Amino acid sequence: MTPGPPPFRSFPVAVACALRGLRHAARTQRHFRAQLVIAACALLFAAWARVPPVELAVLTVTAAVVLGAELLNTAVETLTDLIHPDYSPAAAAVKDVAAGAALGAAVLALAVGLLVLLPRMIRSPAIAPGVPVGLAVLCLVLLVIGATRRRAPSRP
Numbered sequence: 111m112t113p114g115p116p117p118f119r120s121f122p123v124a125v126a127c128a129l130r131g132l133r134h135a136a137r138t139q140r141h142f143r144a145q146l147v148i149a150a151c152a153l154l155f156a157a158w159a160r161v162p163p164v165e166l167a168v169l170t171v172t173a174a175v176v177l178g179a180e181l182l183n184t185a186v187e188t189l190t191d192l193i194h195p196d197y198s199p200a201a202a203a204v205k206d207v208a209a210g211a212a213l214g215a216a217v218l219a220l221a222v223g224l225l226v227l228l229p230r231m232i233r234s235p236a237i238a239p240g241v242p243v244g245l246a247v248l249c250l251v252l253l254v255i256g257a258t259r260r261r262a263p264s265r266p
Contacts, residue, residue: 135184142180145216149173151251152223155244159230172222179215183208 119127135142153173156166186208194201231244 131181135181139180139184141212142177142184145173145176145180148251149177149219151247152227155227155231155247159227159234159244161226161230165226168222169226172219176212176215176219179212183212 136146152169153166156169161169187205190201190204227244231248232242234242234244
């Protein structure tokens, strides 16, 4: 007997599977976590700075594209490692292309974020003399990213 198509999943089951995938990415993928923090900070600052709805929508879609690209990159890399556990130039090229797509999305998001938020960061109220809130938030995000980086083991 030939197996038929897989049984239809109910919507709640499909959502549970998707959430499990997001949790897995958040637990195992350093870049996904960093991009999640950056997106959250950018969107919170945008809400605080009362960015117009259209610009807020652009920021939100841009953040979603970056996170989606990172999730797809993770899926491609995981599947490639499963299919080709040993080194293969073709497998390496596939992984590099997927990583390039994620990088391209991140660079685009940086450009969009700077265009929309940088003027507001510079004009935001100061939390200390000469330190606008927006620039303080930017520095905090950079510190968080730096703290999440894995350090290379030091040489003896």
